[in-house]
Amino acid sequence: MEPGKLRQRGKDKRRRAILEAARGLLLEKGIDGVSMRQIADISELGLGTIYSYFSGKTEIYATLSVEAFDLIHESLAAAVSPGASPQDRIRAIGKALLGFSVKHKAYFDFLDYFVSSSRRMFPVQTKIHIDKHGEKMLAPLIEAIEEGVKIGVFKPVDAKQYSLIFLGMLHGITHLRKLQETMLKGHRFDELYHQAVGCILDSLCSKQ
Amino acid sequence: MEPGKLRQRGKDKRRRAILEAARGLLLEKGIDGVSMRQIADISELGLGTIYSYFSGKTEIYATLSVEAFDLIHESLAAAVSPGASPQDRIRAIGKALLGFSVKHKAYFDFLDYFVSSSRRMFPVQTKIHIDKHGEKMLAPLIEAIEEGVKIGVFKPVDAKQYSLIFLGMLHGITHLRKLQETMLKGHRFDELYHQAVGCILDSLCSKQ
Amino acid sequence: MEPGKLRQRGKDKRRRAILEAARGLLLEKGIDGVSMRQIADISELGLGTIYSYFSGKTEIYATLSVEAFDLIHESLAAAVSPGASPQDRIRAIGKALLGFSVKHKAYFDFLDYFVSSSRRMFPVQTKIHIDKHGEKMLAPLIEAIEEGVKIGVFKPVDAKQYSLIFLGMLHGITHLRKLQETMLKGHRFDELYHQAVGCILDSLCSKQ
Amino acid sequence: MEPGKLRQRGKDKRRRAILEAARGLLLEKGIDGVSMRQIADISELGLGTIYSYFSGKTEIYATLSVEAFDLIHESLAAAVSPGASPQDRIRAIGKALLGFSVKHKAYFDFLDYFVSSSRRMFPVQTKIHIDKHGEKMLAPLIEAIEEGVKIGVFKPVDAKQYSLIFLGMLHGITHLRKLQETMLKGHRFDELYHQAVGCILDSLCSKQ
DNA sequence: CATGAATGAGGTTTCATTCAT
DNA sequence: CATGAATGAAACCTCATTCAT
Numbered sequence: 001m002e003p004g005k006l007r008q009r010g011k012d013k014r015r016r017a018i019l020e021a022a023r024g025l026l027l028e029k030g031i032d033g034v035s036m037r038q039i040a041d042i043s044e045l046g047l048g049t050i051y052s053y054f055s056g057k058t059e060i061y062a063t064l065s066v067e068a069f070d071l072i073h074e075s076l077a078a079a080v081s082p083g084a085s086p087q088d089r090i091r092a093i094g095k096a097l098l099g100f101s102v103k104h105k106a107y108f109d110f111l112d113y114f115v116s117s118s119r120r121m122f123p124v125q126t127k128i129h130i131d132k133h134g135e136k137m138l139a140p141l142i143e144a145i146e147e148g149v150k151i152g153v154f155k156p157v158d159a160k161q162y163s164l165i166f167l168g169m170l171h172g173i174t175h176l177r178k179l180q181e182t183m184l185k186g187h188r189f190d191e192l193y194h195q196a197v198g199c200i201l202d203s204l205c206s207k208q
Numbered sequence: 209m210e211p212g213k214l215r216q217r218g219k220d221k222r223r224r225a226i227l228e229a230a231r232g233l234l235l236e237k238g239i240d241g242v243s244m245r246q247i248a249d250i251s252e253l254g255l256g257t258i259y260s261y262f263s264g265k266t267e268i269y270a271t272l273s274v275e276a277f278d279l280i281h282e283s284l285a286a287a288v289s290p291g292a293s294p295q296d297r298i299r300a301i302g303k304a305l306l307g308f309s310v311k312h313k314a315y316f317d318f319l320d321y322f323v324s325s326s327r328r329m330f331p332v333q334t335k336i337h338i339d340k341h342g343e344k345m346l347a348p349l350i351e352a353i354e355e356g357v358k359i360g361v362f363k364p365v366d367a368k369q370y371s372l373i374f375l376g377m378l379h380g381i382t383h384l385r386k387l388q389e390t391m392l393k394g395h396r397f398d399e400l401y402h403q404a405v406g407c408i409l410d411s412l413c414s415k416q
Numbered sequence: 417m418e419p420g421k422l423r424q425r426g427k428d429k430r431r432r433a434i435l436e437a438a439r440g441l442l443l444e445k446g447i448d449g450v451s452m453r454q455i456a457d458i459s460e461l462g463l464g465t466i467y468s469y470f471s472g473k474t475e476i477y478a479t480l481s482v483e484a485f486d487l488i489h490e491s492l493a494a495a496v497s498p499g500a501s502p503q504d505r506i507r508a509i510g511k512a513l514l515g516f517s518v519k520h521k522a523y524f525d526f527l528d529y530f531v532s533s534s535r536r537m538f539p540v541q542t543k544i545h546i547d548k549h550g551e552k553m554l555a556p557l558i559e560a561i562e563e564g565v566k567i568g569v570f571k572p573v574d575a576k577q578y579s580l581i582f583l584g585m586l587h588g589i590t591h592l593r594k595l596q597e598t599m600l601k602g603h604r605f606d607e608l609y610h611q612a613v614g615c616i617l618d619s620l621c622s623k624q
Numbered sequence: 625m626e627p628g629k630l631r632q633r634g635k636d637k638r639r640r641a642i643l644e645a646a647r648g649l650l651l652e653k654g655i656d657g658v659s660m661r662q663i664a665d666i667s668e669l670g671l672g673t674i675y676s677y678f679s680g681k682t683e684i685y686a687t688l689s690v691e692a693f694d695l696i697h698e699s700l701a702a703a704v705s706p707g708a709s710p711q712d713r714i715r716a717i718g719k720a721l722l723g724f725s726v727k728h729k730a731y732f733d734f735l736d737y738f739v740s741s742s743r744r745m746f747p748v749q750t751k752i753h754i755d756k757h758g759e760k761m762l763a764p765l766i767e768a769i770e771e772g773v774k775i776g777v778f779k780p781v782d783a784k785q786y787s788l789i790f791l792g793m794l795h796g797i798t799h800l801r802k803l804q805e806t807m808l809k810g811h812r813f814d815e816l817y818h819q820a821v822g823c824i825l826d827s828l829c830s831k832q
Numbered sequence: 833c834a835t836g837a838a839t840g841a842g843g844t845t846t847c848a849t850t851c852a853t
Numbered sequence: 854c855a856t857g858a859a860t861g862a863a864a865c866c867t868c869a870t871t872c873a874t
Binding site: 589594595599614618 | 653654655656733736737739740741742743744745751752755756758759762784785786788789791792793794795796797799800802803806807808811815816819820822823824826827829830
């Protein structure tokens, strides 16, 4: 391997280290717990180094946002088996999303916060760019619903609209997990989650 | 009226002024736009005075959280007409929640943020106290669903679980409103919202 | 004395302390030696306190500039005895300026720097305000020259123009003092200075 | 030409590129606008490379100072026609200095700043070296004045002292140009300048 | 009891310089 | 020999909180 590649790999590694540090801090200490100093310490890089990889905190956040959306998209896309029935595909997507929200809790909390406040946080151009990645997430869902409508197992609906409802719902439910020790006491979160997926399927399948 | 009462009233007024100022700032400038100095300026009180009404910023946030939950509860409770059918009651609750999220946007964004991060933000005792108020919100919904199950228009479900799904979903959908200019482009938000309510009703009414 | 006055006096004292610290640092360590931290340390105030007296470094510099010009103006105005001849008045002004440049060396170096770079340093509005105070300095000189022209001891000249030349010259000469150990070695600075004043008088008195 | 020379030429070119970049930045953005990074970018060299030509920023400034003085000296020396009268030679020198201050504004501002603060900026040895080059500037003036004194058109004066006054004055006047939009409003700068030169000549020619 | 001046920890960011490649 | 990635000291500034008046 030529030296250029090695160096490149080192750069990538550092870049990743920075993003992981930032993401980790975000999860562990919340949005106010993220300081450039801490990111530097955790990623074991000099403070100035951070600024040669990212123009500032905002860019780090923007990058994480895009990454998060892309990762979710990948998870969802990977979850659907081509031959499966629309219902199963939707269930699989629900499951994948739940899995993601458990495995990459950090990303989820992060998106939660940034979807809420990104208009204030990011320059409008950046926000549009991020949202484009967010929109990709919907594709696997839309396809599954359209397929179901086409073959007649679902009632005719606007596939994108239902996708938004589905994602919004699951997101909202995931949000509730924070209340596990209080409002959710006595309820199993995953059951709640599956029930919610079932709820959407009920609606899609309901004649009327 | 004796002087004590008058003074009491003045104190209440100041307390309210502080909370309004804090809430207003939160809406207008986001979580980073709230500083004690600004709260003092807007509420037309001295900076030090704030601290004789609240122990600090955290207590202000906690108080606002409780208030927000209580207000939502009131809205929902007021929305249900005693004689209405379970379906109509649920529709009314959905409508009321949508209305609230429009009218009191500030509170909604606020809860969004604080439900997410309250574990880090508040001492555990405070958090439990807040969540208790959050839980009250569910009551009108639970009642409507239980009624529907009892009279047989809904399939037999765990009423609290469905309530959580319902609220979670609506909350998630509301969250999406932030994406109106990007992901939601071409979709009317309120339609999406009503569709979501319909979705739950579909599920509740679907025969097995 | 009522308490308000006392407090006011304390505020004034602190304000002065800040300005003195800044001026002192400027003299001792040069423009790069002035940091807000150091100003705070020397003035024995908290760092944040500085910012409640001045909006930032720029405002401190602007204030010092204005003060410097005003002080010089006072020195020059005080130097002229009403009954003295125009020549004597000009000599007195020269002497006063020399005296000032020795006694308030800091201010002089300061002006030196800020006249040079104020366009980049200050917002245009601020610069205009500062320069207005600078212009006042000329008044005593202009009056003396006009008087001399009127009574015929000076040849007819544009009084303001000659004033500018006079001040510019003395300022330039003062600048040279920095070179006392090298270029000026073997020359007594004050002699140089008086010679320069004489030079202007020669010109003003030269027939034709 | 042997390869050593070629390489040498490349080195010289780079050295010059660095100095030009530094000087240009100084002119365009002022003293705070000069960073090693920018010098590297503009001179199209690597950042590290700068350090193999100069030991650091200070040495770059020192070199520029020497260069500036040498350039001025050349300008002044070139201005005097051997056969001209002392008065004309002095006028020519004044004109040359004015021309230089317009054409090489950067150098002038630069000297302004560094003469003021060089004691703090440079190690004493460096400063002495720089000042030696500064002193050379005086030579053409001294010669003209001495000649004038010798042939009796000037009164007997200390030629070096008058030279210092002359240069100091012109420098001071040049300084004033910064105030063109405020204090100097309504005055033509070059007129002021020529008047100042005339002023010195008046004095030199004044009997006793 | 209301006030706001004072505080200083901690935030983000820049930049001269070094050193491995 | 040229390079530029890495570094961390140090800059400016904000803000929650305290406490003397």
